[in-house]
Amino acid sequence: AQKVTQAQTEISVVEKEDVTLDCVYETRDTTYYLFWYKQPPSGELVFLIRRNSFDEQNEISGRYSWNFQKSTSSFNFTITASQVVDSAVYFCALSGSGQNFVFGPGTRLSVLP
Amino acid sequence: NAGVTQTPKFRVLKTGQSMTLLCAQDMNHEYMYWYRQDPGMGLRLIHYSVGEGTTAKGEVPDGYNVSRLKKQNFLLGLESAAPSQTSVYFCASSPTGTFSPAFLSFGAGSRLTVL
Numbered sequence A: 001a002q003k004v005t006q007a008q009t010e011i012s013v014v015e016k017e018d019v020t021l022d023c024v025y026e027t028r029d030t031t032y033y034l035f036w037y038k039q040p041p042s043g044e045l046v047f048l049i050r051r052n053s054f055d056e057q058n059e060i061s062g063r064y065s066w067n068f069q070k071s072t073s074s075f076n077f078t079i080t081a082s083q084v085v086d087s088a089v090y091f092c093a094l095s096g097s098g099q100n101f102v103f104g105p106g107t108r109l110s111v112l113p
Numbered sequence B: 001n002a003g004v005t006q007t008p009k010f011r012v013l014k015t016g017q018s019m020t021l022l023c024a025q026d027m028n029h030e031y032m033y034w035y036r037q038d039p040g041m042g043l044r045l046i047h048y049s050v051g052e053g054t055t056a057k058g059e060v061p062d063g064y065n066v067s068r069l070k071k072q073n074f075l076l077g078l079e080s081a082a083p084s085q086t087s088v089y090f091c092a093s094s095p096t097g098t099f100s101p102a103f104l105s106f107g108a109g110s111r112l113t114v115l
Helices: none
Strands: A003-005 A010-014 A019-021 A024-026 A033-039 A046-052 A059-061 A064-069 A074-079 A088-095 A101-103 A107-112 B004-007 B010-013 B019-025 B031-037 B043-049 B065-067 B073-078 B087-094 B110-114
Touching (some): A003 A101, A010 A019, A019 A107, A024 A074, A033 A074, A046 A059, A046 A074, B004 B087, B019 B031, B019 B087, B019 B110, B031 B073, B043 B073
Parallel strands (some): A010 A107, B010 B110
Antiparallel strands (some): A019 A074, A064 A074, B019 B073, B031 B043, B031 B087, B087 B110
């Protein structure tokens, strides 16, 4: 069975602080994909990143960076110099050999001015 | 290019009523999915389809039925709504199966309240 855990239910930071959102996954598949989605207050789900299980290189996109570590089954997401517009619920997701994406419960990030 | 469109966006039902949520995608995607989102539980898969004329059960299929008569449309039906089905429903599509470089494209969501 596949499972995604996001232990942080809610995080509050002050603008310009760095923040890391944790994601731990479980799968028996040797090939799988990991994703992060953002859900802003407007409610839509926005794709942020996709990473396959064979690529453990960290990725940086502007203020966003992702750290994938197979040894700890983690795919953590860091926002550097957070902004109010980063306030959202962030979901980590996993897809493996089945026709399914498994989502974590989400982390609600509030960035205060 | 509209992407994934869900209708209606909001609906209030009484217990026992029936309704259908419509999902339409214009990206020629093969795979389509219905998820429900509840507080603290993330998104849970209700049903999915790997192509026109096919459907399969997801994690929480009870109380729902689906149909995929046309490739671009995926309908979610509630035959006898229950308060436990109060949720936000998201439709998604992808060009191939999830075991691929593809990712899910989501609709804007449909908020359903069952009284």
